[in-house]
Amino acid sequence: MTGKSPPADGTATPDIAAALKALQDALPGDALVTDPDECARAAQGARYGDGKAAFLVRPATTAQLVSATRICRAHAVPVLPQGANTGLVGDSTPDASGTQAIVSLERLTEVFRVDLPNRSVTVSAGFRLSELNRRLEPHGLTFPIDLGADPSIGGMIATNTGGSRFIRYGDVRANLLALKLLPLNGQSDLLELSSAVRKDNSGLALKHLVAGSGHRLGIITEATLNLDYLPSQSATAMIAPAAEESLIDLVGALERRYGHLLTAVEAISAPAFDLAKAHLPELASPFHPEAFPPLALLVELSSSLGAAELNLQSCLEAGLAEMYEKGLIENGVMGRGNDFWSVRHALTEGARAAGYVIGFDISVPRGAITEFRRRAKGLVEQGLPGAIIADFGHIGDGGLHFNVVCPFERPAERDQETIKSLRREIYDLVMLEFRGSFSAEHGIGPSNMEYFHSYKAEPVQRLDKDIARLFSRESPFT
Numbered sequence: 001m002t003g004k005s006p007p008a009d010g011t012a013t014p015d016i017a018a019a020l021k022a023l024q025d026a027l028p029g030d031a032l033v034t035d036p037d038e039c040a041r042a043a044q045g046a047r048y049g050d051g052k053a054a055f056l057v058r059p060a061t062t063a064q065l066v067s068a069t070r071i072c073r074a075h076a077v078p079v080l081p082q083g084a085n086t087g088l089v090g091d092s093t094p095d096a097s098g099t100q101a102i103v104s105l106e107r108l109t110e111v112f113r114v115d116l117p118n119r120s121v122t123v124s125a126g127f128r129l130s131e132l133n134r135r136l137e138p139h140g141l142t143f144p145i146d147l148g149a150d151p152s153i154g155g156m157i158a159t160n161t162g163g164s165r166f167i168r169y170g171d172v173r174a175n176l177l178a179l180k181l182l183p184l185n186g187q188s189d190l191l192e193l194s195s196a197v198r199k200d201n202s203g204l205a206l207k208h209l210v211a212g213s214g215h216r217l218g219i220i221t222e223a224t225l226n227l228d229y230l231p232s233q234s235a236t237a238m239i240a241p242a243a244e245e246s247l248i249d250l251v252g253a254l255e256r257r258y259g260h261l262l263t264a265v266e267a268i269s270a271p272a273f274d275l276a277k278a279h280l281p282e283l284a285s286p287f288h289p290e291a292f293p294p295l296a297l298l299v300e301l302s303s304s305l306g307a308a309e310l311n312l313q314s315c316l317e318a319g320l321a322e323m324y325e326k327g328l329i330e331n332g333v334m335g336r337g338n339d340f341w342s343v344r345h346a347l348t349e350g351a352r353a354a355g356y357v358i359g360f361d362i363s364v365p366r367g368a369i370t371e372f373r374r375r376a377k378g379l380v381e382q383g384l385p386g387a388i389i390a391d392f393g394h395i396g397d398g399g400l401h402f403n404v405v406c407p408f409e410r411p412a413e414r415d416q417e418t419i420k421s422l423r424r425e426i427y428d429l430v431m432l433e434f435r436g437s438f439s440a441e442h443g444i445g446p447s448n449m450e451y452f453h454s455y456k457a458e459p460v461q462r463l464d465k466d467i468a469r470l471f472s473r474e475s476p477f478t
Contacts, residue, residue: 012076014099016054019075023057026067031058042082042102043094051094053080053102060107062124062221066182066189068103069219077101079184081215083155084128091158091214091445103219105154111222114139120177120196122224125154141227144169146264148345154220159443160212164344167396168263168302169228171441173211178224181210181217183471196224209467214443217471231302234263235312236340237320238286239332240293244370247295250328251366251396254299257319261312264300265396266344272390273343275405276350283346286333293331297395298340344392351390351403355410358387358419360402360426364436369395372434376402376426383422386410399440402426431455 023032033039033056044050054077059065072079078100082092094100108126115121116139123132130150133142145156146164157179162171169175178194193207194200210217241247251265270292277283285292299320301312316334323329351357364372373391380389384404393400404422430436431451438451453461 014054014077015075016077016099019072019077019101020055022071022075023055023068026071027057027059027064031060031064031068032056033058039102042085042104045085045093051096051100052098053094054099056102056104058104058107061110062108062180062182062190065103065105065108065219065221069182069184072101072103073184079103079219081105081154081158081219083125083152083158084150086149086151086155091443092155093446105152105219105221108154108221114141115196118196119227119229120224121227122178122196122222123153124222125152125157125220127153129153129156136227137230140230142230143175143225144228145172145175148348153223153225157211157220157223158214159441162394162397162399162441164266164394165264165300166394166399167265168260173208175226176207176211176223177226179207179210179220180222181219181471182221183218185471190221191218198226212443213468214445216468229304231263232304233307233312234300234302235316235334236298236300237316237332237334238340238343239297239299239320240287240330241295241297242327242330244295244373246328247297247370247395248366250297250323253323253326253328254319255396257322258301258315261301261303261315262299262396263302264298266298266393267395267400268296268298268344268347268392269390270294270296271388272347272351272392272403275354275388275390276343276346279350279353280346283343284339286340286343287331290331298344347390347392348401348403351405354388354390355405355407358404358406358423360400360404360423360430360438361440361442362402362426362430362436362438363397363399363440364430364434366395366398368434368436369398369400372429372436373400373402375429379422379425379429380404383418383425398436427451427455 039053039056042056043053057068059068069079080092080094080100080102082102082104085092094102105126108124111122111124112135113122128150132153136142144165145161147161156172157176160171160173177196177198181191181193183191193210241250254262254265273292301316303310303312320329320332377389380387384406388405390405391400391402427438430438438455439448444452
């Protein structure tokens with residue numbers, strides 16, 4: 001499934017030839033790409049489908065970006081912003097018409113300013129998360145949103161990513177101090193939304209509205225982000241709950257015991273681990289020689305205190321021993337934090353290597369996680385009996401990547417009507433019975449638009465549409 005935007009003014013026919021001529025005159029030679037192979041690579045979605053781009057623009061400065069978008073709008077060519085293209089909902093994938101221009105922000109890295117007293121950084125939207133943290137490390141700072149992918153900062157804001165350490169640090173929105181936005185309505189250049197201050201009630205928090213909006217409100221060009229200090233020590237464990245029914249009781253016990261020291265509580269199912277192990281044989285099982293349990297939790301503590309002041313390893317070990325005595329834990333392994341996180345980060349790759357992945361990025365109230373998993377498994381077993389349920393995710397915040405894998409050697413199970421029916425049943429369960437979310441952290445995007453219209457109340461949809469129209473006449477809701 002791919003994105004589809006109407007012409008820039010809603011009615012005009014795109015004049016691609018005229019736009020290309022104007023762009024060639026206005027931009028440096030390496031900023032405009034018309035090579036079919038390069039355009040085809042940019043039009044390939046990370047998960048869902050591919051499309052066809054009219055051309056690719058790669059501005060290196062905000063001035064070039066403004067100029068390019070003005071030219072495209074003047075010639076009725078729809079603009080599709082693209083960061084690192086790691087999103088999973090088709091929001092940076094063009095449609096098949098060949099009339100949309102991909103505006104890649106991969107080279108937009110002109111601004112990088114660290115403010116040590118304010119513990120913040122102002123950065124261009126094209127920076128990758130890995131590069132941002134590499135530059136922050138000498139200052140003892142980090143942008144603490146931990147993800148399996150390596151997205152751009154603009155893309156992280158557009159999707160309001162959460163990641164594995166949400167339970168401690170929150171999502172991108174919680175760490176966003178300010179941003180600059182280029183609306184696509186042609187009525188203004190850049191909007192500066194808020195500033196580097198942490199306390200600001202001088203108007204509507206429009207920056208928070210932009211976070212999670214995809215590209216419906218415009219192109220994020222720059223952001224000021226709250227930073228955290230790099231921990232001086234951490235301690236990890238992989239534990240097996242005594243029973244799935246006591247899973248959330250165990251999470252609550254961890255929170256009560258460790259408070260803000262608790263950085264992550266990640267769930268890993270045995271099938272998810274097995275697929276990762278099959279793909280990466282060198283991956284070590286934390287529970288070897290025993291079998292990987294049906295469900296395991298990766299628990300991490302971290303602190304900026306030194307070990308002489310607080311020994312996290314001993315602290316974690318003592319707490320888990322108490323929980324074992326109370327019957328909350330059946331088994332556990334301490335230490336080897338890098339190995340544990342290697343397991344967690346290999347799960348998505350393992351699922352993709354095993355077959356066609358039907359991904360559900362959902363969240364439900366934490367207390368409903370166990371019941372949701374039980375009932376969703378029943379729906380899969382009934383609708384796709386040969387599929388593998390390889391679920392994992394951020395159990396501490398109620399998020400779950402409920403992945404259903406159809407093995408490559410069984411193509412009959414990839415029947416699209418069956419998959420569509422299963423997706424609807426799972427989302428009905430999430431939305432109507434558990435009052436959860438069908439898109440916990442991947443955003444809306446074209447691949448989820450059908451469910452937005454199905455589950456959101458009509459007045460909410462109208463308000464969403466009206467707000468999008470204020471910023472852009474290219475809203476996919478129009």
